[in-house]
Amino acid sequence: MKLSLLIFCLYFCLACNSDEDTYVPISEDKALDFPQPDFFPQPVYDLDENPPTEKGFELGKKLFYDGRLSSTGVISCGFCHIQEFSFTHHTHEVSHGVNGALGTRNAQPLVNLAYFNEFSWDGAAPHLDAFSIIPITTDVEMNETVTNVLNKLESDEEYIDLFSIAFENGKVNTQNMFRALSQFMVMMVSADTKYDKVLEGNAVFTEAEAAGKALFDSKCSGCHEGILFTDQSYRNNGLPIDPRYNDIGRKRVTGLETDKYKFKVPSLRNIAVSLPYMHDGRFKTLKEVLDFYDSGVQLTENLDSVFQQSNSIGISLSETEKEQLIAFLNTLTDDNFLLDRRFSEF
Ligand code: HEC
Ligand code: HEC
Missing domain, CATH: 1.10.760.10 (Cytochrome c-like domain)
Structure with a gap:
C-alpha cells in the first residue's frame, strides 16, 4: 500500500470512534476569524468542516506545547518547531527527538499551512488533520502511541474542560485532538513582510x-x-x-x-x-x-x-x-x- 494511503487510513481508523463529522461550536465558545490576506488564494484546508474557535485554538496550542504527547514527557511539537525561527528547529540539521534520537530530515517551517495540498518533504500526509499522527508515533520524534496520549489527556481536568467546550461531542478523542492541533496551525498565516x-x-x-x-x-x-x-x-x-x-x-x-x-x-x-x-x-x-x-x-x-x-x-x-x-x-x-x-x- 502506498505510504500516503496508509497514513490516511490509519488516521481514519483511529478517528472513527467519533459520532459525527461536523459540529458547530457550543455557546461558551466563539468562532475565530480566519485571517485571509486579500492577495492570497483561497485556503485548501476546509475551514467549514473544522472551523477554528477560541477554545479549539487554545486547546490546539496547549497540545502543541505539551511534552506529554511524547513517551518521555518532554518532547513537544514546539520543541522542534520554534516560533521565532518560523517554527523550525533552529541550528539542527536533522531533527532531534526523544532521548536525543536523530531523525533524517530538517524540521519544516509551519507557515501558511492552510494553503498547502500535502504535508512533509515528500508529501506523505495528504491532509493536515492526518499529519500529527506521524511525529507522535515516529520512534525518533515523539515515540508515543495515540492511546497513551489520550489516556494522559483524560487524566487532566483542564484538557477535559477544553475538549468539552471546543467540540460538540465534547470527547477527548483522536479526531478532536488532531482537529484542535489543525485549528492552531491553520491560523499561522504569514503575509506581513x-x-x-x-x-x-x-x-x-x-x-x-x-x-x-x-x-x-x-x-x-x-x-x-x-x-x-x-x-x-x-x-x-x-x-x-x-x-x-x-x-x-x-x-x-x-x-x-x-x-x-x-x-x-x-x-x-x-x-x-x-x-x-x-x-x-x-x-x-x-x-x-x-x-x-x-x-x-x-x-x-x-x-x-x-x-x-x-x-x-x-x-x-x-x-x-x-x-x-x-x-x-x-x-x-x-x-x-x-x-x-x-x-x-x-
Ligand atoms: C526546478 C525547481 C527549482 C528552482 C528553479 C529553484 N529551486 Fe530552490 N528549491 C527547490 C527544491 C525542490 C528545494 C528543496 C530541495 C531539497 O531539500 O531536497 C529547494 C530549496 C531551496 C531553498 C531552501 C529552502 C528551505 O526551506 O530549506 C532555498 C533558499 C531556495 N531553494 C532558493 C532558491 C533560489 C534563490 C532559486 C533561484 C536562484 C531557486 N531556489 C531555484 C526547487 C527549485
Ligand atoms: C523531533 C522533532 C519534531 C517534532 C517533535 C515534531 N515535528 Fe513536525 N516536523 C519535523 C520534521 C523533521 C518534519 C519534516 C518531516 C518529513 O518531511 O518527513 C516536520 C514536518 C511537520 C509538518 C509538515 C509541514 C509542511 O509544510 O508540510 C507539520 C504540519 C508538523 N511537522 C507539525 C507537527 C506537530 C503538530 C507536531 C506535534 C504533534 C510535530 N510536528 C512534532 C520535526 C518534528
Whole structure:
C-alpha cells in the first residue's frame, strides 16, 4: 500500500470512534476569524468542516506545547518547531527527538499551512488533520502511541474542560485532538513582510532588493512560485546524494522511479530565519544555497530540466547577483508573525 494511503487510513481508523463529522461550536465558545490576506488564494484546508474557535485554538496550542504527547514527557511539537525561527528547529540539521534520537530530515517551517495540498518533504500526509499522527508515533520524534496520549489527556481536568467546550461531542478523542492541533496551525498565516507591503503599495524596495526580485522572477519563481513562493510540486534540485541518509524523497510515497530524489518545493517565506536549509539541513546560510545553485548542482536521477538548459548544469550567478538575491530573500521575513503572542508558548 502506498505510504500516503496508509497514513490516511490509519488516521481514519483511529478517528472513527467519533459520532459525527461536523459540529458547530457550543455557546461558551466563539468562532475565530480566519485571517485571509486579500492577495492570497483561497485556503485548501476546509475551514467549514473544522472551523477554528477560541477554545479549539487554545486547546490546539496547549497540545502543541505539551511534552506529554511524547513517551518521555518532554518532547513537544514546539520543541522542534520554534516560533521565532518560523517554527523550525533552529541550528539542527536533522531533527532531534526523544532521548536525543536523530531523525533524517530538517524540521519544516509551519507557515501558511492552510494553503498547502500535502504535508512533509515528500508529501506523505495528504491532509493536515492526518499529519500529527506521524511525529507522535515516529520512534525518533515523539515515540508515543495515540492511546497513551489520550489516556494522559483524560487524566487532566483542564484538557477535559477544553475538549468539552471546543467540540460538540465534547470527547477527548483522536479526531478532536488532531482537529484542535489543525485549528492552531491553520491560523499561522504569514503575509506581513516588506515584500507584501511593496505589493500593497506601502513600501518600496531598495535598489539591491529590486535587482534581486528581477533575478528571482527570471531564475527561481518557476518553482518557488507566486505569493506562497512554492508551486507545491516535487522536484529534484540536484543536491549531491548524502550516503548517510540516502533519502529517496517522493519515491518513498509513490513508489515511482520518476519520483526518486524529488522533494517538495519549499515556500521561501521567512527563509532568512528558518536555517539550516534543504530537506537535510545541509546548508547553514543563504549564501551557501546560492553557491550550490551556481556551481554545486549534480546530474542525479530526475534532475529538474530547469537546471539543464545551458551548457553547464545549475543556475549561473555572479557574486553581485547572489548579494542581490539575498537582499530580496530578506524582504520575506514577517517579524509580526514570528513574534505574534497568540502562537507563543508563554
Ligand atoms: C523531533 C522533532 C519534531 C517534532 C517533535 C515534531 N515535528 Fe513536525 N516536523 C519535523 C520534521 C523533521 C518534519 C519534516 C518531516 C518529513 O518531511 O518527513 C516536520 C514536518 C511537520 C509538518 C509538515 C509541514 C509542511 O509544510 O508540510 C507539520 C504540519 C508538523 N511537522 C507539525 C507537527 C506537530 C503538530 C507536531 C506535534 C504533534 C510535530 N510536528 C512534532 C520535526 C518534528
Ligand atoms: C526546478 C525547481 C527549482 C528552482 C528553479 C529553484 N529551486 Fe530552490 N528549491 C527547490 C527544491 C525542490 C528545494 C528543496 C530541495 C531539497 O531539500 O531536497 C529547494 C530549496 C531551496 C531553498 C531552501 C529552502 C528551505 O526551506 O530549506 C532555498 C533558499 C531556495 N531553494 C532558493 C532558491 C533560489 C534563490 C532559486 C533561484 C536562484 C531557486 N531556489 C531555484 C526547487 C527549485
